[in-house]
Amino acid sequence: MLTDIVQATIMGLLTGMVYGLMALGLSVIFGVMRVVNFAHGEMMVVGMYLAWLLFERAGIDPLLAVPLVAAALFAAGYGLQRGLINPFINVAEHMQFMLLLALSIIIVNLCLLIAGPDTHGVQVDYMFDSYALGPFTFDAVRVYAALAAMAIAFLLYLFFTRTRIGKSIRAAADNHTGALVVGLDVPRLYALTFGVGAACVGAAGALMILVVQAQPFLAIDYTLLAFVIVIVGGLGSMPGALAGGLLIGVSESLAGLLIQPSLKSVFSFGLLILVLLLRPQGLFTRRG
Amino acid sequence: MRLWHRLTGDMTTRGQVALAMFAALLLAAPAFIGSYPLSILILVVYFAYIGQAWNVMMGFAGQLSLGHALYLGLGGYTAAALAFHFGVSPWIGMIAGVLVAMLAGGIVGFLGFRFSLAGVYFALLTIAFAEFTRILFDHFKWVGGSAGLFLKVSGDPGLWHLRGGPVMFYYVILAMAALALVACRLMLTSRLGYHWLAIREDPEAAQASGVDVFRGKMIAVLISSGMAAVGGVWAALLQEPVPRDRLRHGPLDRGDPGADHRWPGHSDRTVHRRGRAGQPGRRLHHRRREDRRDLRCEDRGIEADLLRPRAARHRRLPPRRRLALARAQAGLRA
């Protein structure tokens, strides 16, 4: 039993890393622009489909396709923000929700139209490989996905702390007017941020396709999951998003093992409720 | 006369005449439109009703609820379960359904308002509760679990048991929508309505002007959830199988262009709805009017997936793929 638990925990950590990357994208978008991106899961699914397409048509391994998918989603996110979402930045919140909800509906149905309701998976050569460490086995795909997710998260960290653009974005997040006053092109920065967030979630999608089959209806689950992770981890906190991802990954895995797989989300939502009520700033951020 | 004035506000005479004509058109509609347009009209009026319910919380009191399906589902399920297990008339079941939904609304509202959640956070709380309950209901045998409740088709027809053709359902929902419109208008122009508006516009200023903000918000959520529950009962007992994706409550409806939501016509149904379509791999059968064979008893008929806060759980997979998918999905996030 103990080995099962540890095994499940490790699996949860591995998957949780990819969740964390997905949530990182949302954290960036929400943390900087306070845009509630209800289309987040949909972007993830688009990433999954893109990676699948590249694999089917061009034989590109999803791990290698990550930069391509990320770039494509970056461009899409940039355009979307610049073209559609920007006017909604400072209006009443519920208008934003509706806009992004509408967007999510459109995206899911486009996916349905184009790819149909059937699932699509990626059959890479190493799909059935695994690594053994004592009594535990790790699926190779999950390990690679997790490692790639970590690498991307690290790159993101470097972007936000070392590059000028990254720092400008953080400035704009901190103080919109102040950023304007020192001459930062805030609309462009917002578009960049959305693009970066979208690229993150696209990359997460490209990694996820190794583990899960793509289907339009996963989108809403991912959106909710991303929000659970971001709230639990702490809004606007990037390490929090990663930590939250790991936490949720593990809790889902353990819940699936100890109770019943179909009940695994109950814990995530239960945790969300508790965090919202008792510690809305998140578990991994300091108070205030 | 004063009541009429209060209802119409500053509508011009021309507006009032137009309203009367529109009402007359709606009343006469079943006589001259075909059954498919009627089915669409039923949905339209249904959403008009649900929209009123949701609007009490958002438009009046300014509280964004994205988990409203919870109340629809609880209302519908309570009435359906009572009808299924005890043969209780849906009108009685409706009362129970409303009470259950109001209890849920009261809990969500109490927690949200006591803990001062607003905006996004409150909306997420509502979603969390709806999802949480949906998943639990999938495992709740008394209401049929994930397969849903199949109500007996053979039963006394007529208004009391809410069994009948689409025309009956149309008039019922039309009456509900009209009543809801009148009720909401009366509420909005009352002292309570003004308090709601104040809460929506500026809760702090409202409090300083003597409005009990917590109480106002709680009343809003209770009324809104109660109204939604009534809609849920109607939807649950709707004789015509309503495609699942069409029964997303108001603001979160996701239409599915792929879903061919034709109504199977008036002939007898072998299967009845009410499903909890949470799990992937389930199949929605209800595609074409002609494809009668798609309706299978053992499958989960048409579900009004009312507890799903957002849309389309709409899987139209051929049977042999279902199993493969189910296996694959079992690996989902494990």
Next chain:
Amino acid sequence: MSTGGATLNVRGLGKSFRGLRAVHDVGFDVPAGAIHALIGPNGAGKTTTFNMIAGVFPPSAGTVQLDGRTITGLRPDRVCDAGIGRTFQIVKPFPGLSVLDNVLIGALKREPDVSRARDRALTVLRELGLHDKRAMTASNLTLPDRKRLEVARALATQPRLLLLDEVMAGLRPTETDQMVAFLRELNARTGLTILLIEHVMRAVMALSQHIVVLNYGEKIAEGSPEAIARDQRVLDVYLGQDAH
């Protein structure tokens, strides 16, 4: 409009925000029907004191009594029940509602029937000179009109004590004089007790019968306008720097 004025007694009022002492041991009395002012440099704790009286947050120490009844720590709507009306330093109208509806909401406090409350609201609007603009959306009003709307809404609740937080700020001298005249007339006619926070000395001197001076959260002086204008401590801390 109001039924006379209430007495306000504040004793030992204090408030700390996580270690920052915003207000400490502030006490004063405002007799029924009087007009008193609370002045001091920015950050002196004046609005915090108001907020404690009005119930926005409970004091860390001290009591507030209205007509002998303890109202310390009551919720703002309960405080309004007790008879206190207040305005906000940064005006908070109900932006999407009409001017009339704004005041109507205040009037509904004492008058549950909507049409009677509306009549009362119209009367108040007339007194404040906003009757012509009653159908305008509040967000479209100019600042002086918004200030007047704020006062009108507070008055519609039929208070016996009116707390005015910098109601003259941003008004031109003629507008200030108009507001002063209005308040003076209101007080003379109805006996409404008024406590105001003000930086506009012109108004303070013209209106108030008694002034309390705060600095760094503590009361440093109190007395008649003439005495305060000559008080050395007050001059050092506040008036001497910028007398308007």
